Amino acid sequence: MGAWKRFTQKERIAYFSMEIGLKAEIPTYSGGLGVLAGDTIKSAADLKIPMIAVTLLYRKGYFLQHFGHDGWQQESDIEWLPEKHMQLLPTKSLVTIENRDVKIQAWLYNVKSPTGGEVPILFLDTDIPGNDPADRNLTDHLYGGGLELRLKQEIILGIGGARILAALNFAVKKYHMNEGHASLLTLELLNNTRVPIHELHIDNNGYMEQVMKKCVFTTHTPVEAGHDRFPYDLVERIMPPEVPIDLLKEISGPDALNMTLLALKLSHFINGVAKRHGEVSQNLFPGFEIHAITNGIHPFTWCSPFFVNLFDKHLPGWANEPELLVRVDNIPDEEIWDNHCGAKAFFLQYIKEKTGRELNPDVLTIGFARRAATYKRGDLILHDLERLIDIGRGKLQFVFGGKAHPKDDEGKKVIQRIIQKAEEMHGAIEMVYLENYNMEVASYFIPGVDVWLNNPMRPLEASGTSGMKAALNGVPNFSVLDGWWIEGHIEGVTGWSIGPSPAEIDQEIGRAPEDLEDIYQKLENIIIPLYYEDRPGWIKVMKNAIGKNAYYFNTHVMMRRYVTDAYIH
Template structure:
């Protein structure tokens, strides 16, 4: 038996995600969705859950970001070689695209845990001799190309991924779609459920869909319309063909265009949002479906800085495998918490000086903000009133920013440009720096090395927001709009601070920009800055609460136990 075949010996949960972030060296992720997928798989390995992951190889990654002298984002390919990290499996499969058979191969990456657990992750790849030059590049760039390329990528992921698992000999008891990109796997399952041969789709459609629903779990991540892929049916017919009758496809995926989210919703027996509030928002967006909520988490061992790893090992043995033990953080003396934080801060500041030439002051309260640069995340909100920011922060604040805009998101790129313009305008008064090419490696330093984590999206558009969980794990309090996970993790003045009014809306058009801004400035000036400089013991108490009341619960171990009991075992 080939050594990889041991993974096929027991039925598995197949976890499909367009992007997976396992390490900075494997750049097959763009942001939170991919990092969550990587953390999910790591926790599955820790917990020895029977899982296999499926994604695309994305040989040229998402992109490497540089910022030009005018503050404009520039993109370059993040090319990597799967052969350095993975084993090419000897089995291939086919998908039909534009009436051509396209070969797909897969690379096996083993996600290993110190517990002895091991999860196989399959990276699908069309760069194979025998495929046309055009087809060899389908899986090159994550979220790259035009609508036609995106559609082809999603066919490779969903249909190709399901066929690859079958070709390799995997027995799958549940298919878990992490976002709608993999929804075409439901069509492959629907096709398999169509028997005996003489049956027509229409005669057996209801029976077929029930069978597929019993196999599928779907997690939706975004209330933002751009997060739900749609394809015109004329393009679908051209690329996918008409193996599935158009009336049935329209019934399952939408009348006007093929909506990947609707397709997944209609063919999944269990659907969930990624925070309690997001579950409510998703329920209002998609009435008629039962939408649950399982709040996202982070893989604690991945995201704890080396300084806190040592500290937790000393005072809370077993924390990495049982993150709920972090509730015992009060066992750690205050001075050792502060010492670990100062180590993480120095680690970050050294990186900032090496990469930007900017030397930050370790004694000054430092705020971190790093997100995908999208308009609803409002990365430049704190700069709205520069005069007030300087009045509040001169000599008392430092700001560190990071994040990429999608190459075709012009408004997102303009936000980066505005942040860089504003930082130059307050130069000499409030130090601020924008870190290029935000990735897992930069995030690892940033979330633990700042003193306060800022998040100010337009509510209720933040589905979850796991970067704040990474900060909390490292004793960095959150200062955030009440949206996503922070509604559940926030205790005012204890685990951090809120920005703006309570979260009562379900309307996507509600906007509290003026209230949010006023509250942000007021709390900085009157509560946060005085606490940091005048009451170190009080500040450390908030740091400990961030660990003991947030990090102990908002992790992927807790999340995966809930998926196992609520979604997988049905």
């Protein structure tokens, strides 16, 4: 029996994602979307949910990040060998791109849980002898190239992925599209209804409904760049001939192929990734019923070894029943603090090895690591260096991390400014920007700081999962009230807010000075005094982050919601 055949014995949820982050050695992710997909799959395995995941195999990854002497980000390809991690399956599928046949092969990776659950993942790849040389490179880079490459990759993921599942004889109960990148799979499903797709129109409701019943769509971003649109002249040139352009225009908009609209129109269940994001998405896409299932993190993956040992000792079974973390008060304060200090010392040692910089383990350390997109405002706290130095001299140190997209010069400028301001503050407040932030670096970084800072422009943070990883490790959040933090925040109890409540915000423009003033005020008057003058009070906030945030904001809770709300109907 082929390695995959035992997975074809029962119906499965087919989970499609442009990127999946499982571990740093498999560099098929860029950030939060991919890491969430990996955490989703791990919890599905833990909970024994019958799932099969489909993504692309990026032979050159996203990219390796380096900084020049001037602090400007440079990129290089990641070298890795898929055959060291996964098994090439013999079955192939075929799609037509630009009137050329493109063969697609699949690599099988099994996510295995200690509970005995398993979720297979298919990594699709076009680097096959016989394909046109240009087509062999289509799956090399994640989010590389322009619109043309993106559309080709989305054809491979959506149409090619659906075909490979059929060729491997998987029985699919529901197709779950993690963002709009995979929404072309709906066209393949329409193709497989009993009516030839060329005869389908939007008023063929019965056949549309057949497809809708099978599809679940999760939208992750209110940021315009996150919703792919392709001009129809490009679509007509590239798309397989069996896709009727007239039907596409009926479903996904007359002006351009809108991948989000395509998924919205052909899914029976649609959700945003936090309560606030559900509301924002409902306003963005009126006429659709948009639910909210708040994102989570996989508990065991993101818990530092220090806290794994601590939770195992006091809360046995926590990794598969994270709701047990609500009993964190059973753990003595000194053990919480000692294990946090262990995680912090480990991280500071890593910084020393990578950069030669020695940070002081006794100084309050603030961490900030995000994609360096401008809306995340990575350099906001540095806008008034004199004020920051006055507040934090000898009392604060900072660690930053995160990549800018290779074509995002504005994001690269944010990184460059942070690196340059670190030089200006040297000797007063120490600040380090770590290169090449990835899942491995995050596993040291997040548990190794004392406070997790997050200050994006509202309402552009759909959910944000790094703060959940911090909370799991007893690191309080200091964040604007957006995304998941609206649900997790209790002022001074689980962490601290930045700026006004969501109810007070009618527009974001001009809010930066207000947010900055709040950051400085709370650092000076609340956070720094609590850290240095009231250790029991600080540990209480750490425990609340675990017991009131981490017990709930995890992918076990999230996946149970998907099963009951989206999958079994």
